[in-house]
Structure formats: structure tokens, C-alpha cells
Amino acid sequence: MQILGIDIGGTGIKGVPVDLENQEYLGERFRIETPRPAKPKAIAKCVQELVKHFNWTGPIGVGFPTVVVDGKAMAYGNMHKSWQGVQIDELFTEKTGLPCSAINDADAAGLAEVRYGAGKDLKGLVAVITVGTGIGSGLFYNGQLIPNFELGRIPYKKKPIEQYAANSVRKAEELTYKEWAERFNFFLKNVELMCTPNHYIIGGGISKHMGEFEKYLTTDIPIVAAKTKNHAGIIGAACGYLDKIARK
Incomplete structure (x- = not known):
């Protein structure tokens, strides 16, 4: 399955479409500086910019730097305090018109490592x-x-x-x-x-x-x-979308 993986961080937002079956990127990673203040509308605009950059029309998986439960930000980490309580996946779907998932960024990196890196098996x-x-x-x-x-x-x-x-x-x-x-x-x-x-x-x-x-x-x-190193956040974010649809 091909998913646009997006890794949202306190200083930068990186993304690229990922072919999980073949474990490869479908293009070059694109990076945007994280806006300050890092409020929901500003970050959603960056996600929309990534979608436009890749002319993307498929699903999106996001890794987000705070506690995330069922796509909802339970805290705000090093982002703006207005993120607390925001339904991240719904916000990005509303902005892009595309299906989206959101998980904690460290969980995303771990998913990539356990499924494709040193933690496999x-x-x-x-x-x-x-x-x-x-x-x-x-x-x-x-x-x-x-x-x-x-x-x-x-x-x-x-x-x-x-x-x-x-x-x-x-x-x-x-x-x-x-x-x-x-x-x-x-x-x-x-x-x-x-x-x-x-x-x-x-x-x-x-x-x-x-x-x-x-x-x-x-x-x-x-x-x-x-083993997955700098690729972990993006690959794991894409994995997070697969997990979301598997739970339905």
C-alpha cells in the first residue's frame, strides 16, 4: 500500500510517499520548517503543502510529537498549547480532503524499527x-x-x-x-x-x-x-495508517 508518511517535529515537518510493500520512498523527502507558533491551523497548512507538493490523492499517516490516543492529542509536547484536545487526524482530513491517521512520533519510529529494522522478528x-x-x-x-x-x-x-x-x-x-x-x-x-x-x-x-x-x-x-535511522519517523507514520484501518 502507498501512503504519504509525514513526521511532524518541533523544528521541521518531513514527508514523502512510502510504498510499504516494497519498503521504498516514492520520491525525495520534502521538508518544511515548523511554523512558530506551532498552532493547529498553521501545521494543517503545512500538511496541505506537502500534499500539494507530491500531488497526493491517497491516505496520509502522521507522526506527531505528543501523547496521541485514537488520533487525539492528549497533551501538546513542544508544540503550541492549543493542540491539547485536538483530533489531529480529523483536522488534517478536513484540510486536505484525504483519509488520515495520527500517532505519537516515537511510537511511529518504533513501528518502523520493529517491522523493517533491527527489531524485526x-x-x-x-x-x-x-x-x-x-x-x-x-x-x-x-x-x-x-x-x-x-x-x-x-x-x-x-x-x-x-x-x-x-x-x-x-x-x-x-x-x-x-x-x-x-x-x-x-x-x-x-x-x-x-x-x-x-x-x-x-x-x-x-x-x-x-x-x-x-x-x-x-x-x-x-x-x-x-537500522531505519532518519527514515524511521516517516515509515512508521505510514505504518500507523495501516494499523488504523486494520482496527476497523
Whole structure:
């Protein structure tokens, strides 16, 4: 099935039609700067622009950076506060005239990795951890998504733990990989207190440097780098549409 996958982020909105059966893009990725303020009408206009760019007339799958339940934004993350309570899929369908689905962006990245990347065929509880500006997470049991598992929001010193252990913090504080790995290891230990995964898959920008920090992690749970990398959000957003129609 061919679906326009769109990955909405705090700084950029990326999209391209995806042929999921053949696991390939149908063109070059197109990127738009996220408008400021990132209000619903402004973001919907960007989605419409992506549709026009590709002359798209089929379904749309969107990854959105906050807690999403049945296509509805339950919070607003790093977007404008007016997103809370918005039915994202219906808003974009109204703007484009096309069927749409919406899921959490980290869940989308995890879907791509579990279906087409390092998590394919893994059994048990798999935690896909994306480490970049923040820490996103997708949790899967025998390949099935457990949605909106926001592990980066674990409290630490009255703040979300991602503000202590994200890759952006490593850069801002000029930490060595060893120094940062101590923080990330602390994060993993907290995850294991909650749910004890059978496998970790590490994505996001930090995954390109696994060789620099993996040796400092003390967890006994197997860890591998993600394979879908920068494509994960778009591919997973498209997968989210398939999942939506499968539930009907």
C-alpha cells in the first residue's frame, strides 16, 4: 500500500510517499520548517503543502510529537498549547480532503524499527529508545505496540529525565561519551525498574556513535543500534495508517 508518511517535529515537518510493500520512498523527502507558533491551523497548512507538493490523492499517516490516543492529542509536547484536545487526524482530513491517521512520533519510529529494522522478528518486550533533542520511546510486546509509553518523562530531580540524559544535553554541557553514558545508563536502570525489556534498540542521532559509549553501559539487556535511522519517523507514520484501518 502507498501512503504519504509525514513526521511532524518541533523544528521541521518531513514527508514523502512510502510504498510499504516494497519498503521504498516514492520520491525525495520534502521538508518544511515548523511554523512558530506551532498552532493547529498553521501545521494543517503545512500538511496541505506537502500534499500539494507530491500531488497526493491517497491516505496520509502522521507522526506527531505528543501523547496521541485514537488520533487525539492528549497533551501538546513542544508544540503550541492549543493542540491539547485536538483530533489531529480529523483536522488534517478536513484540510486536505484525504483519509488520515495520527500517532505519537516515537511510537511511529518504533513501528518502523520493529517491522523493517533491527527489531524485526524479536520476541518479548522490546524498547525502542530514540535519543536526540529529548528521549522518545516505543514499547512493543511480540511486535505489538504498547502506545504512548513516555519513558523520557520519568521524573528526576523534579524534571523529566530526558533533560538530564538526552543527546542535546551531552552537546550543551560538552560531556564526553563516557560522562554522558553514565547518565544514559542511569536512565536505562530506571526503565528496568519499571518494565525490564528483553531487548533495547537505540535510535536517534546518538545511535551513530554506539561504539563510543556502549562499553560504559552496565545493563545485561542486549542493546543494538536502530537500522531505519532518519527514515524511521516517516515509515512508521505510514505504518500507523495501516494499523488504523486494520482496527476497523
